[in-house]
Amino acid sequence: MIRLADVGKSYQKGDAPPVHALRQIDLELGQGEMAAVVGPSGSGKSTLMNVLGLLDRPDQGCYQLEGQDVSGRSGDELAALRNRKIGFVFQSFYLLPRATAAENVELPLLYRDRSQMRRHALRALEEVGLGDRADHRPGELSGGQRQRVAIARALVNDPQLILADEPTGNLDSAVSESILSLFLELHRRGRTVLVVTHDEEVARCAERRIHIVDGRIVSDQRTDTR
Amino acid sequence: MIRLADVGKSYQKGDAPPVHALRQIDLELGQGEMAAVVGPSGSGKSTLMNVLGLLDRPDQGCYQLEGQDVSGRSGDELAALRNRKIGFVFQSFYLLPRATAAENVELPLLYRDRSQMRRHALRALEEVGLGDRADHRPGELSGGQRQRVAIARALVNDPQLILADEPTGNLDSAVSESILSLFLELHRRGRTVLVVTHDEEVARCAERRIHIVDGRIVSDQRTDTR
Numbered sequence: 252m253i254r255l256a257d258v259g260k261s262y263q264k265g266d267a268p269p270v271h272a273l274r275q276i277d278l279e280l281g282q283g284e285m286a287a288v289v290g291p292s293g294s295g296k297s298t299l300m301n302v303l304g305l306l307d308r309p310d311q312g313c314y315q316l317e318g319q320d321v322s323g324r325s326g327d328e329l330a331a332l333r334n335r336k337i338g339f340v341f342q343s344f345y346l347l348p349r350a351t352a353a354e355n356v357e358l359p360l361l362y363r364d365r366s367q368m369r370r371h372a373l374r375a376l377e378e379v380g381l382g383d384r385a386d387h388r389p390g391e392l393s394g395g396q397r398q399r400v401a402i403a404r405a406l407v408n409d410p411q412l413i414l415a416d417e418p419t420g421n422l423d424s425a426v427s428e429s430i431l432s433l434f435l436e437l438h439r440r441g442r443t444v445l446v447v448t449h450d451e452e453v454a455r456c457a458e459r460r461i462h463i464v465d466g467r468i469v470s471d472q473r474t475d476t477r
Numbered sequence: 478m479i480r481l482a483d484v485g486k487s488y489q490k491g492d493a494p495p496v497h498a499l500r501q502i503d504l505e506l507g508q509g510e511m512a513a514v515v516g517p518s519g520s521g522k523s524t525l526m527n528v529l530g531l532l533d534r535p536d537q538g539c540y541q542l543e544g545q546d547v548s549g550r551s552g553d554e555l556a557a558l559r560n561r562k563i564g565f566v567f568q569s570f571y572l573l574p575r576a577t578a579a580e581n582v583e584l585p586l587l588y589r590d591r592s593q594m595r596r597h598a599l600r601a602l603e604e605v606g607l608g609d610r611a612d613h614r615p616g617e618l619s620g621g622q623r624q625r626v627a628i629a630r631a632l633v634n635d636p637q638l639i640l641a642d643e644p645t646g647n648l649d650s651a652v653s654e655s656i657l658s659l660f661l662e663l664h665r666r667g668r669t670v671l672v673v674t675h676d677e678e679v680a681r682c683a684e685r686r687i688h689i690v691d692g693r694i695v696s697d698q699r700t701d702t703r
């Protein structure tokens with residue numbers, strides 16, 4: 252489903268030495284796999300997710316998504332592909348501050364299924380325990396509630412590929428566990444799930460563990476979860 | 478140092494039943510104490526921190542900070558008091574997006590000690606492992622790096638009262654531990670530290686554990702950490 256070959260990405264800041272956020276990344280993720288991405292703060296995990304989620308382009312190497320080279324595509328083509336296939340939970344949520352939780356969750360459906368938009372959005376919010384917060388705007392929600400709205404929005408479209416960048420950082424263990432079950436259930440139903448996490452409880456539930464340090468993949472192991 | 482008596486805070490949203498974010502909160506924190514605040518997502522922890530940090534006023538009850546009633550004060554008086562005495566690490570960071578990490582950390586010093594501003598800011602950034610990111614703007618930093626800039630900014634003024642709202646949610650365990658050591662060191666030097674956290678490793682290092690559920694303190698226990 253996903254194939255990164257020799258992918259690199261660097262940032263140049265003034266005359267400081269360049270920051271190599273990703274270096275020589277080779278990564279293959281098959282349809283229906285579930286993997287955890289772990290590594291120190293600043294090691295390149297979100298950068299990797301942004302490349303996979305078609306939000307950012309690598310400076311080097313190439314990216315094939317479902318067999319098609321996406322490195323060369325236009326901004327519009329990428330946006331359409333992204334909206335159809337990928338559900339992205341951002342590390343910093345990126346909710347629209349003046350829209351309610353339900354309106355935020357409806358956003359991905361604007362392009363697809365307007366008829367049942369409200370109903371799907373409400374159901375997605377219930378799945379993350381926020382059925383009674385549908386009309387609250389982000390400023391009227393707790394940190395962990397905003398995080399859950401971001402999760403609901405990523406899943407409402409039932410995407411084939413789920414990219415979750417630290418989805419439980421603001422959640423207590425009980426809610427964290429329910430979010431993890433949600434991802435495991437999607438995996439069970441055949442979705443491809445990639446979760447960046449600093450939470451060992453989350454990481455150990457994935458069947459594969461990709462460890463990133465300083466922009467490189469230092470290990471990529473199947474784990475024996477069950 | 479801190480005394481909350483029968484503090485309450487509610488939010489009214491249209492004709493939905495009011496959200497009682499805080500109810501009948503009685504809390505005393507002595508100078509030099511260190512406590513962890515734990516509880517489910519949405520239970521009222523950040524609301525409590527905002528009241529303690531003079532960012533929000535309770536609807537009921539009163540708040541004494543160092544023996545002075547602060548419930549009745551003006552906005553300006555509160556701002557001055559807050560800047561002098563309190564270092565606040567926000568759950569969602571609130572960094573200025575167009576200022577560099579160093580400039581963000583310097584902000585509290587604008588009111589106090591401009592002569593050594595840059596030097597203090599750089600040292601605070603080094604203490605959280607970001608000495609080499611001083612000139613990056615928040616958009617050029619990872620999530621965990623932004624969190625650490627927020628921590629550095631809260632501590633640069635050497636405040637008497639440190640309020641940290643989920644300071645390690647975006648950090649790997651190694652960096653998390655170093656931040657925790659930082660807080661423990663400040664506590665050892667006599668500062669009063671209150672940390673909201675979902676991380677059990679952090680919570681267990683505090684000498685006291687305050688458990689909040691549905692806006693109420695359900696337990697408040699000394700823990701035997703050492």
Ligand SMILES: Nc1ncnc2c1ncn2[C@@H]1O[C@H](COP(=O)(O)OP(=O)(O)OP(=O)(O)O)[C@@H](O)[C@H]1O
Pocket residue numbers: 262263264270271272290291292293294295296297298299342610613616617618619620621622647648649
């Ligand atoms: N626009 C930019 N310009 C310069 N450096 C950048 C830029 N964006 C990111 N970086 C740097 O790239 C590195 C990787 O960032 P990334 O966000 O991928 O880290 P991460 O592994 O997700 O970290 P965290 O666990 O803290 O979220 C960081 O060291 C960061 O400072």
Ligand SMILES: Nc1ncnc2c1ncn2[C@@H]1O[C@H](COP(=O)(O)OP(=O)(O)OP(=O)(O)O)[C@@H](O)[C@H]1O
Pocket residue numbers: 384387390391392393394395396421422423488489490496497498516517518519520521522523524525568
């Ligand atoms: N302006 C507001 N209007 C209505 N409800 C609000 C408002 N602000 C917060 N709330 C509600 O108050 C409750 C407490 O919020 P608070 O941010 O204190 O929770 P928290 O314990 O910090 O949660 P988390 O662990 O998720 O950060 C939440 O249920 C939230 O939905």
Ligand SMILES: [Mg+2]
Pocket residue numbers: 296297298342416619620621
């Ligand atoms: Mg990240």
Ligand SMILES: [Mg+2]
Pocket residue numbers: 393394395522523524568642
């Ligand atoms: Mg909170």
